[in-house]
Amino acid sequence: MPSLEFGLDTFLPVTVDQDGLPVSGDQVIRNTVEEAVLAEAVGIDSFNIGEHYRTEFMDSAGHVILAAIASRTERIRLGTAVTVLSTQDPVRLYTDYATLDAVSNGRGQLIVGRGSLTDSFPLFGFDLADYEELFEEKLDLLVRLLREQPVTWSGNFRSALSNQFVSPPIPKGHIPTWVGVGGSPQSVVRAARFGLPLMLAIIAGRPERFAPYVELYKRALEQHGQTELPIGVHSLGFVAETDDEALKIQWPYYKEQFEWAARERGWRPPTYEQFLAEVDHGSMYVGSPETVAHRIAATMHALSLSRFDLLYAVGRVPHDQRMATIGLYGREVIPRVRELLAAADEADRAPAAGVRT
């Protein structure tokens, strides 16, 4: 079996305290550092921070938070989920993460994407009409900076580089960079064309329906002469001691979060039945460690994944309960998923063994 990576993702939602009152943004940021320190202690492989520019999320400068985490940890990988590359300067992104990689002794990683929200476009003065072109061009420059310097490059959206070294240098292969895809086939093909691993964000519906995207990615890698590369999934979830407790804690915050999104995007707010359907066979990994482990293992097996990132605790779930989820995910869910996948692998091989006798 290839080596498996189990990560945690967070957008640093402004949580509430036990009285239901909002926690201040700076406290949310410090709490997140504690959450990441616990994540390492319970054996989780990576901790990854999103990028948003809105009042409910405190993840606008993830690299600073990751650097703070780096100084408190030794082993856990530190990355993004996702970096909105379209509105970043790839040179600045490189310097931030090459520096993070240095202070963390080689633990930096990235997931880059176009982002499903576009707040950063007006904020940084980019035109949404250039959505596609911006990402393509910036990914090209970032990949060059990461793979080989000096870089000579020119594009439409920033000044050209000529024989440019950008410091600090990184050892070859450092800062593994994944492309985050929300379901656009062209983005899947692009990841393959650049020879970058694929991270699928699946936030609703049956995960199995992404199997054709996995197939498309593998075929596109072949077509572009690339070697086989890992595939991961980012989904949402919450773990508690029992299924009932997990549902009871997560539902009100999920409801609140999706009601806000519904108001903004004109969706219908979710019903409890829809939430339960997502938990039962969709893309919400909510329940006891055993329940969540079975669902994660099923998704990883069905889609041939080697990485699974859990966006833990949807909405304003208090810090204490976020910590409890991290503890259960690291101590119980991940070891159990590894067991289940090893057993599934063995079962896959069993018919061949039967033929031999």
Next chain:
Amino acid sequence: MTVAASALTENPAGATRPEVDDLRLGIVGAGKLGTTLARAALAAGYDVAISGSGPADDIALTIEVLAAGARAATTDEVARHADIIVLAVPTHRFRELPRDLFAGKILVDAMNYWEPVDGDDPELTAAPDGTSVIVRDHFPSARLVKSLNQLGYHELEENRHPRGAPDRIAIGAAGDDRLAVRKVMRLLDRLGFDPIDAGPLTNGTVLEPDGSPIATTYTADQLTKLLSR
């Protein structure tokens, strides 16, 4: 030409012979929605041509894997391929298409305008009679019908059922060209949804974000009730 007798026997002339449907469909946009619709149409027996924003080669592999049997084409070819064309491009990009590209064709506007995703577009934000009126004004020679915009792509994928199935869900179609609306309704039925006539194009506002039916899986009765409010 692929043809089939429509199961809906009523026709505009009121004659008794069954209407014959042209089972060809064009789809402009090879993203999530376009490829999902292509799969649905292939399953319903349609001959499908689909285009992205560039040369056909750019989407050839995508179509081969995600919608095997559909033909990857240029947008010009798609416009010539069929009488019904579904427009499934990002909303902030439809104005890049030539105004007379779909002259005489039934053009299904499957797009939604979401400011957080599409950016601030003053014309679409104002749109007192709905965004499809703006789309119609951009393509004045097309027969515009608003439909297939109501469901998320995974809902479209997971909720197609044969006629009469108890859990079959409904999709509305709004447009001023009544014959065009009827043809789109037959397309909806073949794809696996109960078609609901949502009235003239300006009624399309109720099918839009902030309107009641968006991103919901209503039955025909429920959707009819909502639309008549």
